[in-house]
Every structure is written in C-alpha cells, then in structure tokens.
Amino acid sequence: MSEITLEGLEKRYGETTAVEDVSVDIDDGELLCLLGPSGSGKSTTLRMIAGLETPTDGTIRIGDDDVTDQPAYDRTTSTVFQDWALFPHKTVLENVTFGLKMQGVSKDERRDRAREMLERVQMAGYGDDDPTTLSGGQKQRVALARSLAVNPDVLLLDEPLSNLDKRLREDMQIELREIHDDLEKTFVHVTHDQDEAFTLADRIGIMNEGELIQIGDPHEVYENPKNRFIEAFLGDTNFVDATVSRTTAEAAYVDTELGAELVLPTDREPAVDEGTDLTISLRPEILSIDRAADATGDGTTKQRAVADGSTANAVTGTIRNVVYRGSTVRYSVSIDGASLFVERSDAGVETLAAGDEVRIEWNGADALAFRTDGTRVEL
Ligand SMILES: Nc1ncnc2c1ncn2[C@@H]1O[C@H](COP(=O)(O)OP(=O)(O)OP(=O)(O)O)[C@@H](O)[C@H]1O
Ligand SMILES: [Mg+2]
Structure with missing residues (x-):
C-alpha cells in the first residue's frame, strides 16, 4: 500500500x-x-x-x-x-x-x-x-x-x-x-x-x-x-564530446576529442545516425590505467583505432598530475589536448607518476551516451 x-x-x-x-x-x-x-x-x-x-x-x-x-x-x-x-x-x-x-x-x-x-x-x-x-x-x-x-x-x-x-x-x-x-x-x-x-x-x-x-x-x-x-x-565523471562517424548493426562508432575512434556497442540497430553529436560519459571506475608498453618517449600520443566487432577502447596519454585521496589515487591524464581522470584504489597499484605515458582502456559497453539536449541514448 x-x-x-x-x-x-x-x-x-x-x-x-x-x-x-x-x-x-x-x-x-x-x-x-x-x-x-x-x-x-x-x-x-x-x-x-x-x-x-x-x-x-x-x-x-x-x-x-x-x-x-x-x-x-x-x-x-x-x-x-x-x-x-x-x-x-x-x-x-x-x-x-x-x-x-x-x-x-x-x-x-x-x-x-x-x-x-x-x-x-x-x-x-x-x-x-x-x-x-x-x-x-x-x-x-x-x-x-x-x-x-x-x-x-x-x-x-x-x-x-x-x-x-x-x-x-x-x-x-x-x-x-x-x-x-x-x-x-x-x-x-x-x-x-x-x-x-x-x-x-x-x-x-x-x-x-x-x-x-x-x-x-x-x-x-x-x-x-x-x-x-x-x-x-550523481558523481564525478569524464564527459567527452563525440560525433557519430559510422554505425553498424551492433555498434556506433564515434570520433572524439580524445583523437581515437571509439566504439559504443549496442543491443540493437543504433538509435543514432552518422553525424549526430553526443556526449559520452566515461566514469573513472570503468577505466583501467597502465604504463604504456609501447611508449615512444618523444611526447607524442598514439591512439589505437578500434577494430570492428571489438568492445575494447584504448587511448594513450601522459599523466599530468597525481592526487592521493587516502584510499584512492586520482590520475589526470592529458590525451591529445583533452583530458581524462582515472581513479584507482591505492592497494596493489603500480606507482605511476606525473610525466609517465599510460594507456587507458575500457569496455565500450560501460560508457553512457547523451544527446546534446541531455537525453540519454539507449545503446
Ligand atoms: N516562501 C518562498 N517565497 C518565494 N520563493 C520561494 C519560497 N520558498 C522557496 N522559494 C523558491 O522556490 C524554489 C525552490 O526552493 P526550495 O527551498 O524548495 O529548494 P531546495 O531544493 O530545498 O533548496 P536547498 O537545497 O537550497 O534547501 C527556489 O527557487 C526558492 O527560491
Ligand atoms: Mg531546502
């Protein structure tokens, strides 16, 4: 009742x-x-x-x-x-x-x-x-x-x-x-x-x-x-501007300010058309961060374009600053002039420092997408 x-x-x-x-x-x-x-x-x-x-x-x-x-x-x-x-x-x-x-x-x-x-x-x-x-x-x-x-x-x-x-x-x-x-x-x-x-x-x-x-x-x-x-x-997140570059039966691909083309896997025919402007939300907890194995050391960032059918996304960048927050560590990472922050629990994480080149990865299915009027895109 x-x-x-x-x-x-x-x-x-x-x-x-x-x-x-x-x-x-x-x-x-x-x-x-x-x-x-x-x-x-x-x-x-x-x-x-x-x-x-x-x-x-x-x-x-x-x-x-x-x-x-x-x-x-x-x-x-x-x-x-x-x-x-x-x-x-x-x-x-x-x-x-x-x-x-x-x-x-x-x-x-x-x-x-x-x-x-x-x-x-x-x-x-x-x-x-x-x-x-x-x-x-x-x-x-x-x-x-x-x-x-x-x-x-x-x-x-x-x-x-x-x-x-x-x-x-x-x-x-x-x-x-x-x-x-x-x-x-x-x-x-x-x-x-x-x-x-x-x-x-x-x-x-x-x-x-x-x-x-x-x-x-x-x-x-x-x-x-x-x-x-x-x-x-509801919480801290990374909002990333994006434009739909192409769609397939099970994914929308977007160009973003992070340089790389990213994939948003969808359960059905994507509800967005090529050319649609979106905002993608990448919450810090969905992002993994590791030292870039293939760091070039010359200060440039290398973006890995995503392969068709994969839900994995990866971008590389440089740690700008590290903030210790007690139980977690927050990394701000510069990527092609844009930036992402990533939060890790302190325990068992390899220490990364400002200036380190890192690779940030996430499963595209964990990202959320919003239209420019703020409404959510059902993926
Ligand atoms: N007695 C009143 N006379 C005129 N305007 C009022 C009055 N009470 C509230 N308002 C207006 O109504 C709106 C909502 O106010 P309300 O106090 O319900 O907000 P709130 O969500 O409780 O905010 P807060 O978190 O600051 O307490 C505000 O724009 C406020 O200025
Ligand atoms: Mg009140």
Whole structure:
C-alpha cells in the first residue's frame, strides 16, 4: 500500500515555480530521499507533505485520506528540520515531551515515551540537561527523538544532518537508517548530498528546477541515469564530446576529442545516425590505467583505432598530475589536448607518476551516451 501519494503537485510563488507537476507514490515503510541541487524544490515538496505550505495545484494523500487542505497539526506527519529548533528554556526531556503534551497524553506516559525515544537515539541520561549545552550531533538526536515521540505515520526530514561534520554525519546516516528499519515508518528525507542519499535510501527521487526527473532505487538511478544532468549530479565523471562517424548493426562508432575512434556497442540497430553529436560519459571506475608498453618517449600520443566487432577502447596519454585521496589515487591524464581522470584504489597499484605515458582502456559497453539536449541514448 502506498502511504503517501502526490499527484500533479505544484507550488508557485508569484513568477517562481518552486515545484512543478510532481507525482509519486511513496510506499508504507519506505525511506525515500529527495535529492537535488539548491533551489530544486526539495524543501517545498516536503513542506507541502507536512502541511506547512499549501499547494497551488495537485493533491496529497496520506494513507486513505486526502490531506491537501488539512492543516499541519491534523496530519500524521512529524518534521525534523536542519536547525533542529529545540526550545532553549526547556530541558531535553521537556523538549521531547512537548508534542505529546499538545496531544493530551498523560504526564506519566509522556515521560515514559520520551525516555524510550531518548534511549533509542542514544541520549538516555541527558533528560535533565539544557539543550543549549549539547553538541550538534546530540541536538540532532534530541530533535529526532522529539519528532518520533508523537508516533507519526510519516517522518519528514529536511537536511537534518547538514550541520554536522563529515564523520558524525556519516555515523548518523547509518543510525538513521537503523532507526528507520526498527520503527518501520515511512521516512521522506531531503538532502543535496548524493552519498547521503545512497547510504540511506530505499529509493532516490532526483529533483531539478522543481521537477522530479527520476525516481528509483540507488542502483537503478546510478546505473541507468535518465539524462545528462543526473549523470553529472550523481558523481564525478569524464564527459567527452563525440560525433557519430559510422554505425553498424551492433555498434556506433564515434570520433572524439580524445583523437581515437571509439566504439559504443549496442543491443540493437543504433538509435543514432552518422553525424549526430553526443556526449559520452566515461566514469573513472570503468577505466583501467597502465604504463604504456609501447611508449615512444618523444611526447607524442598514439591512439589505437578500434577494430570492428571489438568492445575494447584504448587511448594513450601522459599523466599530468597525481592526487592521493587516502584510499584512492586520482590520475589526470592529458590525451591529445583533452583530458581524462582515472581513479584507482591505492592497494596493489603500480606507482605511476606525473610525466609517465599510460594507456587507458575500457569496455565500450560501460560508457553512457547523451544527446546534446541531455537525453540519454539507449545503446
Ligand atoms: N516562501 C518562498 N517565497 C518565494 N520563493 C520561494 C519560497 N520558498 C522557496 N522559494 C523558491 O522556490 C524554489 C525552490 O526552493 P526550495 O527551498 O524548495 O529548494 P531546495 O531544493 O530545498 O533548496 P536547498 O537545497 O537550497 O534547501 C527556489 O527557487 C526558492 O527560491
Ligand atoms: Mg531546502
């Protein structure tokens, strides 16, 4: 059963369209992350689900109820905000019991529920503390306990971890996921951090300019990005300009700024014609890098044209710089005036240095191709 249904949801502020035609079914007990750059409409969507903003158009259902015109306090949602918004003149326990008091829950039960929630977020023993004396991570836990104490059907989280430092944020992501799995409630979590979305989500909904452009499980959106925007947003990649030079029944061949003709094997008759301009995405993890066996040493690069029927691609170039990033090493390689970066795990890799001539290879089937309007070419 879907717990939340958004249908044609829209929010305009004067001339600005903050959210445009968003439709999605969120399953009961699902953890959905809304991911997108700043200003893409994530918070506005969340605030409409919470009842803190009124949609200009469209409907919102929670469970069996149409809640589109229902005020926030009548909804079975609870929200955790980025700034936690704890009451400074109340103790931690009073902060957590506050919503329960509003619900008319008896004093003893309030106390018991609040204690239970504080324990759940590993803050047992802090009940009498002044929240202003807590660390960011501790405040975040109290805010979470407060939102959970009222036993909502749906927990809405708007960048609740973004004020925490990287290490704590990563720990809290795991804990949040555990709390979700424990409580079996529906969570909608807003973030602009793709790592956070990948860590937490059952499904990721990617927003851009007010629209929900793709929704799917993390693997699906990463392996199958619908357009170039998503490919660029989900991680570092090499975009290479290309023009289709010829096609066969099972491949498209492209001329690129890397000098060599590259092959894109296809499952069917290629969906692109000769002369079509494309952008090819070569993610660093699909590229292998090795010292060029046939390095000429005279500074020129030699490109190997691909043979018909082969899915292998290879280009040679010169390492421009090497950046150690702890567990990985990133090489920037100059190729015919263009460049590619390759990321390798440090362990067991022969040390390569700036100035070395190298050969970069990949399986053409691992590359993605996009048209100039950003749409994906199905290969
Ligand atoms: N109350 C408002 N009045 C006018 N415009 C608004 C209002 N709230 C949001 N907007 C506009 O709507 C758009 C979407 O805003 P929203 O806050 O939903 O983005 P967001 O994805 O949450 O961004 P961020 O990651 O920066 O929090 C933006 O262009 C924003 O300026
Ligand atoms: Mg926001």
